[in-house]
Amino acid sequence: MTPSHIDDGDLVRWLDGGTMTLTQRTAVERHLADCAPCAARHRTLADATARVHAAQQGVALPVSLATPPWHRPAAARRTLRPRFAAARWRVPNASAARTIAAATVLFVAGVAAALSPVRTWIASRATARTTARTTARATRVARPTGPAAALPNATAWHHVDLAFVPDADRLTIELRGASGDTLVIHAGSGAAVRVRARAPGADPTVIVLPHAVRLGRDDVPASAFDVELSVRTRAVEVSGARGPRVRLTRAAVSAPEGWRVVVP
Amino acid sequence: MRLSVVSAPVAASASSPMDPERLYREHVASLYRYALRLCGDPELAADVVQETFMRLVRRPPRDLAPRAWLFQVATNLAREWGRTGARRERLLRVAPVDALLADAPPAPDADVLAREAHATVHAALAGLSERDRTILLMREEGFTHAEIAAAVGTTPKSVGTLIARALTKLAALLAPTREAR
Numbered sequence: 415m416t417p418s419h420i421d422d423g424d425l426v427r428w429l430d431g432g433t434m435t436l437t438q439r440t441a442v443e444r445h446l447a448d449c450a451p452c453a454a455r456h457r458t459l460a461d462a463t464a465r466v467h468a469a470q471q472g473v474a475l476p477v478s479l480a481t482p483p484w485h486r487p488a489a490a491r492r493t494l495r496p497r498f499a500a501a502r503w504r505v506p507n508a509s510a511a512r513t514i515a516a517a518t519v520l521f522v523a524g525v526a527a528a529l530s531p532v533r534t535w536i537a538s539r540a541t542a543r544t545t546a547r548t549t550a551r552a553t554r555v556a557r558p559t560g561p562a563a564a565l566p567n568a569t570a571w572h573h574v575d576l577a578f579v580p581d582a583d584r585l586t587i588e589l590r591g592a593s594g595d596t597l598v599i600h601a602g603s604g605a606a607v608r609v610r611a612r613a614p615g616a617d618p619t620v621i622v623l624p625h626a627v628r629l630g631r632d633d634v635p636a637s638a639f640d641v642e643l644s645v646r647t648r649a650v651e652v653s654g655a656r657g658p659r660v661r662l663t664r665a666a667v668s669a670p671e672g673w674r675v676v677v678p
Numbered sequence: 679m680r681l682s683v684v685s686a687p688v689a690a691s692a693s694s695p696m697d698p699e700r701l702y703r704e705h706v707a708s709l710y711r712y713a714l715r716l717c718g719d720p721e722l723a724a725d726v727v728q729e730t731f732m733r734l735v736r737r738p739p740r741d742l743a744p745r746a747w748l749f750q751v752a753t754n755l756a757r758e759w760g761r762t763g764a765r766r767e768r769l770l771r772v773a774p775v776d777a778l779l780a781d782a783p784p785a786p787d788a789d790v791l792a793r794e795a796h797a798t799v800h801a802a803l804a805g806l807s808e809r810d811r812t813i814l815l816m817r818e819e820g821f822t823h824a825e826i827a828a829a830v831g832t833t834p835k836s837v838g839t840l841i842a843r844a845l846t847k848l849a850a851l852l853a854p855t856r857e858a859r
Contacts, residue, residue, distance in 0.1 A: 423835070423838030425842060433822075458849045469800055473715075482706075483728045
């Protein structure tokens with residue numbers, strides 16, 4: 415409080431009460447009675463406070479929060495939609511910038527491929543690479559035991575591709591629905607993870623959280639993932655409600671440029 | 679192992695200060711009001727509240743008082759999930775009055791005017807910075823200056839001044855509306 419006028423902070427403290435002594439409060443009240451500018455500021459602050467208070471009282475609790483989430487049946491539980499994708503998660507081909515970048519790369523590659531020396535070099539590299547990749551995939555793809563044979567034809571499945579960089583060492587991917595399976599990926603911070611979520615007959619529901627991804631719907635009996643992990647990934651746990659728990663480590667499934675896990 | 683986020687809380691007894699049932703009953707309305715004003719999207723606010731309480735169940739706070747912890751987590755979630763500022767601002771500005779306020783039966787004129795007045799305040803709140811909005815909303819929910827200071831990373835003594843500045847900005851944003859009437 416200055417000798418001439420009341421400090422704004424003191425005005426608020428006086429309005430809020432509790433942080434001023436009785437002497438200080440009395441001093442503020444006396445000053446407000448005699449000082450028109452301070453009284454006007456006080457009215458402004460008090461009026462804004464009252465309007466915020468009145469506006470906040472008009473907010474009602476939505477039905478979805480009437481009961482705690484742990485009491486709700488699975489089918490009635492709220493799910494977080496993948497609307498946060500734009501903020502943290504990158505869905506392939508979702509941004510115009512990516513489209514432009516891809517088009518640019520294609521254009522440059524097309525021009526380069528038109529040149530005879532480049533075309534010869536690409537042809538030689540492609541042959542070598544196909545051979546190497548076929549060999550590597552046989553060691554990289556892990557198929558935990560399960561009712562894979564019962565899954566519908568792949569053409570009847572819909573999928574959603576996600577590519578993201580978790581900001582923590584541990585990223586959880588939940589398989590919802592009857593399978594209850596869970597993937598826990600111990601990815602190094604900043605490591606890229608790509609997931610293709612599949613569900614029969616309709617697009618799988620994807621729920622993106624800061625450190626977890628929930629895939630699948632409660633009413634769909636089965637779903638599946640293709641997960642591509644970066645080289646910095648240390649281990650993947652594949653867990654099922656009914657099946658055995660599987661933990662894959664880089665020592666068990668090693669590949670120089672990353673590895674891929676398919677969970678039916 | 680079934681890693682289900684939704685699991686019945688078993689860690690705390692009903693008399694414990696960390697009893698999720700009691701904390702939910704006591705704070706869900708206040709937390710939703712706060713989250714709604716903070717992020718501007720009713721569905722997002724409900725998600726924020728739900729996730730906040732699920733985190734309480736999964737990993738209860740050790741150091742902070744539960745109420746302060748709940749609001750801190752909700753603040754972080756709202757900030758994180760609504761990080762696209764333009765989108766949040768748009769939502770805050772265009773959210774229909776009916777989506778933000780309590781459902782009500784066909785109302786007399788006084789109620790209609792009150793709802794419009796509330797919507798005006800909500801729009802003005804949306805025009806404030808995130809920090810100012812957080813400060814005013816925490817104050818409205820009854821937090822002390824010390825708790826607000828801890829939440830926004832300042833000293834308790836300066837909170838009064840910050841509140842006054844935020845209120846003055848809010849009053850300035852509300853003034854044209856008032857003059858127009």
